[in-house]
Amino acid sequence: MAISSSVISSERVEGTSVYNVAGDKLGTIDDLMIDKVSGQVRYAVLEFGGFLGMGTDRYPIPWNMLKYDTAQDGYVVPLDKTQLEAAPRYGQDAVPEYDDAYRTSVDKYYDF
Template sequence: MASTTNVISSDRVEGTTVYNTAGDKLGSIDDLMIDKLSGQVRYAVLEFGGFLGIGTDRYPIPWNMLKYDTAQDGYVVPLDKATLEGAPRYATASIPDYDEPYTRSINKYYGF
């Protein structure tokens, strides 16, 4: 049965596959970063690279870049693997502070 609601639990977003516009699987959403003051999702953290979850990095992508595609049952971003490889990222064990300089670097990289 298809859902008729426009909201989704973060538990259901985490683990969702992310594709590029060519239909290539880029990775999956590992986490969501939520603005404490506005309550809006600011970034989806994409788990990308590595093999079987080993050696993967986390790539924060501005939430408004992701579009849900019901046909693929996943999110689509206008990025290719080469663009992601140069993007701001971090290892699982070293989550950065999402302070102003860090978020500015993410937004600048993606043209926001």
């Protein structure tokens, strides 16, 4: 079965590198958060920080901010490391409820 090049399995998205516009690698996509009602991807959860996967935090980034770059074989976001470090985040074992208050805080930070 052929799959359109405009869609991708979530399995292939997870682990994909994320870069800023300067070409610096910020991290990798750890997870996707999908709206249960609409079925649309709301956030890509970026794994960033730590060392060798230890002590890394998860940063939900609005999916619409990510642009796929075929030359880098990864996603590009208009953020630098300083902006990302100040963004809403959580630990690997502390996934928050993506309730209205949490989503509002994430969207407000990214001005969505």
